[in-house]
Amino acid sequence: MNYADEFRDPVKAKGVLGAIARVVDELGATKENPIHIMEICGGHTHAIFRYGLDKLTPPGLEFIHGPGCPVCVLPMSRVDECVEIAENPNVIFTTFGDAMRVPGTKKSLMQAKADGADIRMVYSPLDALELARRNPDREVVFFGLGFETTTPSTALSILQADADGLTNFTIFCNHITVPPPIKALLDDPHMVLDGFVGPGHVSMVIGIKPYEFIARDYGKPIVVAGFEPLDLLQSVLMVLEQIRDGRAEVENQYSRIVPDDGNPVSIAACEEVYEPRPTFEWRGLGEIDASGLRIRDRYKAFDAEVKFDIGYGRNTVFTAEQEGCACGDVMTGRIKPHACPQFGKGCTPEMPLGALMVSSEGACSAYYQYGGLELESVE
Amino acid sequence: MCLGIPGKIVEISDATRKLAMVDISGVKREVNIACIVGDEPLENLIGTWSLIHVGFAMSRIDEKEAALTLDVLRQLGEAQEEIEAMRASAAMLEKTS
Numbered sequence: 203m204n205y206a207d208e209f210r211d212p213v214k215a216k217g218v219l220g221a222i223a224r225v226v227d228e229l230g231a232t233k234e235n236p237i238h239i240m241e242i243c244g245g246h247t248h249a250i251f252r253y254g255l256d257k258l259t260p261p262g263l264e265f266i267h268g269p270g271c272p273v274c275v276l277p278m279s280r281v282d283e284c285v286e287i288a289e290n291p292n293v294i295f296t297t298f299g300d301a302m303r304v305p306g307t308k309k310s311l312m313q314a315k316a317d318g319a320d321i322r323m324v325y326s327p328l329d330a331l332e333l334a335r336r337n338p339d340r341e342v343v344f345f346g347l348g349f350e351t352t353t354p355s356t357a358l359s360i361l362q363a364d365a366d367g368l369t370n371f372t373i374f375c376n377h378i379t380v381p382p383p384i385k386a387l388l389d390d391p392h393m394v395l396d397g398f399v400g401p402g403h404v405s406m407v408i409g410i411k412p413y414e415f416i417a418r419d420y421g422k423p424i425v426v427a428g429f430e431p432l433d434l435l436q437s438v439l440m441v442l443e444q445i446r447d448g449r450a451e452v453e454n455q456y457s458r459i460v461p462d463d464g465n466p467v468s469i470a471a472c473e474e475v476y477e478p479r480p481t482f483e484w485r486g487l488g489e490i491d492a493s494g495l496r497i498r499d500r501y502k503a504f505d506a507e508v509k510f511d512i513g514y515g516r517n518t519v520f521t522a523e524q525e526g527c528a529c530g531d532v533m534t535g536r537i538k539p540h541a542c543p544q545f546g547k548g549c550t551p552e553m554p555l556g557a558l559m560v561s562s563e564g565a566c567s568a569y570y571q572y573g574g575l576e577l578e579s580v581e
Numbered sequence: 582m583c584l585g586i587p588g589k590i591v592e593i594s595d596a597t598r599k600l601a602m603v604d605i606s607g608v609k610r611e612v613n614i615a616c617i618v619g620d621e622p623l624e625n626l627i628g629t630w631s632l633i634h635v636g637f638a639m640s641r642i643d644e645k646e647a648a649l650t651l652d653v654l655r656q657l658g659e660a661q662e663e664i665e666a667m668r669a670s671a672a673m674l675e676k677t678s
């Protein structure tokens with residue numbers, strides 16, 4: 203298959219690929235001793251595999267797939283809590299479809315629904331709000347999940363519910379933020395990371411300042427990137443050039459969408475509604491300081507944790523991953539998905555064992571979908 | 582869920598709640614536009630493009646960017662997924678009215 207066919211402008215792409223190869227050469231990087239660049243966002247992971255960028259770039263460059271798929275980092279105990287809330291007879295539990303198949307310790311939301319719980323997939327928290335308006339005698343709970351791209355939508359929904367005086371609408375808030383896990387990975391002595399491709403849409407909301415610590419405190423370059431294959435290649439080149447020139451800066455390749463200061467309305471809404479939790483659990487990564495958000499006291503009427511006395515920090519149980527599953531090692535980039543003993547055997551997108559196989563943004567699922575299996579047989 | 586999808590604002594449906602009808606690849610749905618309104622009248626937004634994340638317009642974009650983004654989303658299979666999720670959500674609400 204000729205992946206290059208899919209480029210908008212193959213000539214330009216060739217030019218950038220050539221430049222990448224030159225800089226990798228100048229850096230003396232080889233397959234055995236490669237430059238490691240982590241793409242943080244799951245959307246980027248998906249695009250890298252879809253366009254085969256990992257195969258088009260030289261062997262001296264290795265992509266490490268970051269923890270930027272919100273579904274993949276959802277711990278099993280959070281899923282268990284969702285199921286527990288949803289099994290309340292008076293509850294209508296609403297969620298994005300992506301979360302339905304994430305395994306819990308007992309069951310997924312999909313299985314809970316099959317067992318009779320009233321669980322509904324919604325496209326938007328606005329639809330959950332509407333459901334609450336139409337069902338005044340039911341409790342409508344929305345599962346707030348995701349990074350800074352979805353965080354403002356939940357915050358604005360709470361503000362709307364407050365303005366409307368709704369009393370049967372709550373959010374089970376499990377929102378997480380991007381910068382803290384990056385810091386945790388950089389603090390991990392086993393991680394070898396030379397630079398980062400920063401998330402596009404998250405940065406559209408928060409701007410590029412929250413990444414300054416990466417350059418300043420850790421001396422690593424980060425370039426915020428768009429989703430076009432050319433955007434990604436250009437960003438990789440910018441990271442490589444920084445490494446070659448001995449610079450460490452936050453650069454914005456995606457400035458046509460990402461303002462340096464982010465979106466002021468979103469930032470203000472999130473500031474109003476949420477506060478950081480002291481610590482929060484990530485599947486495969488453990489607890490990370492200040493990486494999760496909870497609803498401020500002022501809006502506790504809309505907090506499912508308060509209403510149902512459940513959630514992170516209340517009798518939290520830490521559950522080990524399933525036997526034989528290497529999600530943690532894949533998540534931190536220590537091993538590639540196909541090195542997991544369950545990959546493609548006990549764990550497939552149809553029957554996921556680990557969360558990385560659930561969403562198309564998960565590294566395992568992307569690998570599986572776009573030729574990881576084939577890779578396995580040649581290696 | 583993480584990638585937005587481009588939509589074109591066709592009508593302001595609720596000025597107080599800052600809601601607008603948006604055309605997303607031929608599917609019409611109401612979205613919140615609080616994050617993209619500036620000082621000018623809401624009506625000025627009609628005909629403009631935005632990136633829509635889970636029912637919220639998060640950033641204004643131009644028509645060319647909209648077309649390019651939609652194209653990438655189609656190739657990733659994400660556009661179809663988003664539109665399917667929108668349709669299913671609307672159908673679910675329809676049933677409960």
Ligand code: SF4
Binds near residue numbers: 527528529556558
């Ligand atoms: S293949 Fe499945 S079990 Fe193995 S790391 Fe990936 S998601 Fe986890």
